Amino acid sequence: MSSAAAAPLVRTALPGWHRNLTVPQFTVITGLLVILLGTALLATPLCSSSSVGLWEALFTATSALTVTGLSIIDIGRDLTGVGQLVLAVLILIGGLGLMAITTFLQGFVQRGASLRRRLDRGRTLDEFGVGGIGRTFRGIALTAALVILAGAGLLYAFGLTDIDDGRERLWAALFHSISAYNNAGFSLWSDSLVSYRSNGVVNLVIMALILLGGLGWRVTNDLWIHRSRPRLRRLSLHTRLVLRTSAVLVLVGALGLLLTEHLSPGGVISGYGWLERFQTVLFQSVTARTAGFSTIPLSLEQLSDSGLLLIMALMFVGASPGGTGGGIKTTTLAALMAATRSTLRGQEDVVIRDRRIDDKVVLRAVAITLSSLLFVLLMALLLELEPAQSSGGGASLADVSFLEMLFTCISAFATVGLDVGVTAGLSRLGQSVLLVGMFVGRLGILLLLSAFWETLRAGRPPRHNRIGYPREDLYV
Structure with a gap:
């Protein structure tokens, strides 16, 4: 069969395939395609050195899109300036735009879909807590841009003053601001932020960016709408619950780490002053909420078992719904x-x-x-x-x-x-x-x-369970 004759058959079969994709399926496919594209770019000589092969590029692209920060390469050494820019774009897509891009693409390829399917797409989008397209996404993007630029400006002017080269300092400030707001944890330095442990500006700016990114769009939008003091009581239950739970987790984590590492003989913070100790444990408590930065070396030799266990608990809970972090979420x-x-x-x-x-x-x-x-x-x-x-x-x-x-x-x-x-x-x-x-x-x-x-159930008719079952006690 010639290609000209096969084209109409392809066009006829393709719509039936993509019209039946659900939001979860479409999201998985979009995520995988973005990862493959990022892998192909990072593996090129334009983006990385010869030590970065396809596997290293795949792991790095996946870590960036999922805003994780785990890495098997040295970002500052093994990636060129273009490669670091590609990495920053992947972080932005993973932190803010993956679900919105997915919904836009699905809406584009599923034109003519039934009203029920479009309503299901919107309901599922809201259920997974990321926001939609149109005006909502523009609000998300604008908020992120303003916060990231403000953070980068503070880091450039007052934080990373030890970097003499202006362009290098500007890029370092912008990259770390993007990474912090999206809770990615990628750093241009192999020791993360250990060398800035005593720098109050860097610590405060990075912590603020992490917290703002982890709160989620619903919370930041609610706070902006009710920003005047008399209206704070009008905040939604979701916003108040997220703020209270986040504050409790950060304080409990900081005080817990301060206690465990103070009692641990020869611990990593034993040689610090009390102000620097509290700043260090507060930063680690905040960054454990899915950010991934560190101002102290992390190992069993540096931290006690109880300290690592406490960090694991904070990591497992993670950020809030609609935020740029992971975990089971604070509201859960x-x-x-x-x-x-x-x-x-x-x-x-x-x-x-x-x-x-x-x-x-x-x-x-x-x-x-x-x-x-x-x-x-x-x-x-x-x-x-x-x-x-x-x-x-x-x-x-x-x-x-x-x-x-x-x-x-x-x-x-x-x-x-x-x-x-x-x-x-x-x-x-x-x-x-x-x-x-x-x-x-x-x-x-x-x-x-x-x-x-x-x-697994593709092609099968949907199950509508209208049967009511009798109740019976179960002892637990």
Whole structure:
């Protein structure tokens, strides 16, 4: 058959294929295509040195799109200026635009789709907490641009003053502002921000960018609308819950790290003054909320086991819905805590601040937490099967503890990027586990499971369960 004769058949078959894609399926496909494009660009000589092959480019592109920050290359040394620019664009796409781009593309290729399908697309988009296109996305982009530029300006003028070259300082300020606001954790320096541990401006600006990016569009928009003091009481329950939970987690994390590392003999902060100690633990508590920057070396030799365990808990919770970070989200934790409190009080409904929470929300919180925990444990199990030698010239993995393996898995799944020296020493099979974990963690495990389930049921008629089942007690 000639190509001219085959073209009408392709055009006839293609619409039936893409019109039936759901939001989860379309999101997965879009994410994979962006990763492949980023890989192809980063692997070129224009973007990287000869030490960066296709695998290194793939891992870096995935880490950037999922705004994780785990890396098996030295960003400042192995990537050229163009490569660093490509990396920054991937971070922006992953932090702000992936869901919006997905929705735009789906709306473009599914023109003529039924009203029910378009409503389902909008409902699913809102459910995964990223925002839509049009006016909403313009608001998201404008807010991000203003915050990133303000952060870069502060870093350039008052923070990174040790960099003499003006262009180098400007790019460093802009790159780290983009990375911080999108909770990516990528740095142009191999030691992250360790050399700026005592720099108050750098610490405060980076922490502010991380927190603003992690709050989510709904919260920042609500705060802007009700920015006058008399209107603070009119904030939505979601906004108040996110702010309160985030503040509690940051303070508990900072005080907990201060306690564990103060009691730990020869700890990493033992030689600091009290002001520098609190600044250091506060930064680590904030950055553990899926940002990935570090002002202290992270290892079992530097931090106590209890300190690492506390950071793991903060990483697992992560940021807030619609934010640029990962994790199970602050509202998920709040819903679970409220359900526990209602159970202890003997209440039939879950109540938060005199508002009854729908049972579907609580069930979703349980599903997210349980599936995330099982997935992280599966990742750790697979990493434990790694051969006891390094594949990348690093230290032998025979001495890597299970705590370090679990720390790395949570860091990848929650898209944090904090590393205790395990990632670069893994074989490609082990790094593949982290790569999949980053992708699943960023898009959301329920979204991925939904896409997988809908793919398995492709071509089958939808199930409408109208059967009511009798109730029976289950003792737990």
